[in-house]
Amino acid sequence: MTDHVAVVEHNALSESQSAGLRELFDREYRAEYGEWNPDRPYGYSPADVHTVLFRDSIAVAHVGFQRRLIRVGARDVAVAGTGGVLVHPGWRSDGVGRRVMTHAQQAMRDDDRVDFGYLGCREEVASFYERTGWSRVNAVERHVSMVDANETVTSSAGPILVFAAGSGVDADPWPLGDIDLRGTPW
Numbered sequence: 001m002t003d004h005v006a007v008v009e010h011n012a013l014s015e016s017q018s019a020g021l022r023e024l025f026d027r028e029y030r031a032e033y034g035e036w037n038p039d040r041p042y043g044y045s046p047a048d049v050h051t052v053l054f055r056d057s058i059a060v061a062h063v064g065f066q067r068r069l070i071r072v073g074a075r076d077v078a079v080a081g082t083g084g085v086l087v088h089p090g091w092r093s094d095g096v097g098r099r100v101m102t103h104a105q106q107a108m109r110d111d112d113r114v115d116f117g118y119l120g121c122r123e124e125v126a127s128f129y130e131r132t133g134w135s136r137v138n139a140v141e142r143h144v145s146m147v148d149a150n151e152t153v154t155s156s157a158g159p160i161l162v163f164a165a166g167s168g169v170d171a172d173p174w175p176l177g178d179i180d181l182r183g184t185p186w
Helices: 015-033 095-108 121-132
Strands: 003-009 049-055 058-072 075-087 115-120 135-137 141-144 152-155 160-164
Touching: 003 095, 015 049, 015 058, 015 075, 049 095, 058 095, 075 095, 095 115, 095 121, 121 135, 121 160
Parallel strands: 075 115
Antiparallel strands: 003 049, 049 058, 058 075, 115 160, 135 160, 141 152
């Protein structure tokens, strides 16, 4: 089997790449949430960038991110809102998730429009992100409801993790304060 990683802007996905992602996501979520819609995946914000690990022509892992300016305390922060992190059930516990995440993080570092990766997750998967260089942030988060765009959801319950995409002495630390995602989560 031949592995290759593709880092692709959403609007540049080929038909075969899009079909591979659809198969990966539908295998995991279709029975409970319906078909995958790349422009509104299960109510979450869509990715601008897809990092996909293929084994031959099969998409076996994905990390997506969307560039967005969010508000943290009194500052605007340019983030790569990260979501759609998924590994094919047949390739879990094989280092595939770490590999695709490493490539996604490098894409964030290479993008001068991104200062931090940002994600929310369930507690039971937070340790994966921490092992791949993400750090927890304790803050209240506000975002637009995925059900009703006229509603705002406020939460401090789930883990929030950030990844410093900037480097060197000029890189700013994550600011303190409440977080406004200015949109739906990823």
